[in-house]
Ligand SMILES: Cc1ncc(COP(=O)(O)OP(=O)(O)O)c(N)n1
């Protein structure tokens with residue numbers, strides 16, 4: 001993995017076509033020009049693409065990340081991560097276990113969502129490359145999001161794991177992003193702060 005992980009987590013954009021009011025390929029191209037540091041393809045939820053259409057979009061988004069030299073992470077789907085030659089995969093607590101994933105992908109980044117102390121106790125942190133901590137604030141983007149955990153969750157994780165790459169997620173905006181970093185995260189991961197922005201480049205600059 002040629003990318004420095006903590007720097008890559010700094011402005012981590014997550015998106016699928018279901019999050020976009022216009023062409024996702026154009027949105028990602030603008031976002032990379034504006035300085036996002038990593039991208040996660042998350043084609044999931046109401047109105048998302050499936051089958052060939054999903055794969056075709058994935059290929060186009062993957063090509064943009066390659067051109068822009070930023071990591072391309074696939075959400076949940078091992079087969080898609082393989083086909084698209086992703087740099088990493090992001091999974092949650094109900095997805096494929098990290099122990100299995102690490103055997104399949106010895107060299108790809110594995111990101112794991114950790115939302116509370118119970119999940120943390122059951123997570124093989126030594127096998128993951130980074131943690132997605134949240135939802136930090138209220139979000140309407142993910143309908144089945146867990147209970148909002150607040151900035152305290154970042155502080156707690158950082159105290160326990162001084163060196164672990166941590167990215168905050170959930171309801172992160174231009175206005176509150178700094179508080180997530182001050183709490184100890186290496187970066188912010190956002191969907192709507194970018195996809196719903198009237199000026200994507202300005203939003204990324206302000207983030
Ligand atoms: C960076 C990052 N953090 C958390 C998540 C959420 O993953 P998960 O809990 O598996 O939920 P879905 O995204 O699969 O709905 C994420 N995707 N990225």
Ligand SMILES: Cc1ncsc1CCOP(=O)(O)O
Pocket residue numbers: 134135138139140141142145169170171172189190191192193
């Ligand atoms: C995928 C995900 N996981 C936890 S909250 C969330 C959605 C984040 O979207 P937004 O940045 O629009 O709140």
Ligand SMILES: [Mg+2]
Pocket residue numbers: 075076090091092095
């Ligand atoms: Mg998942």
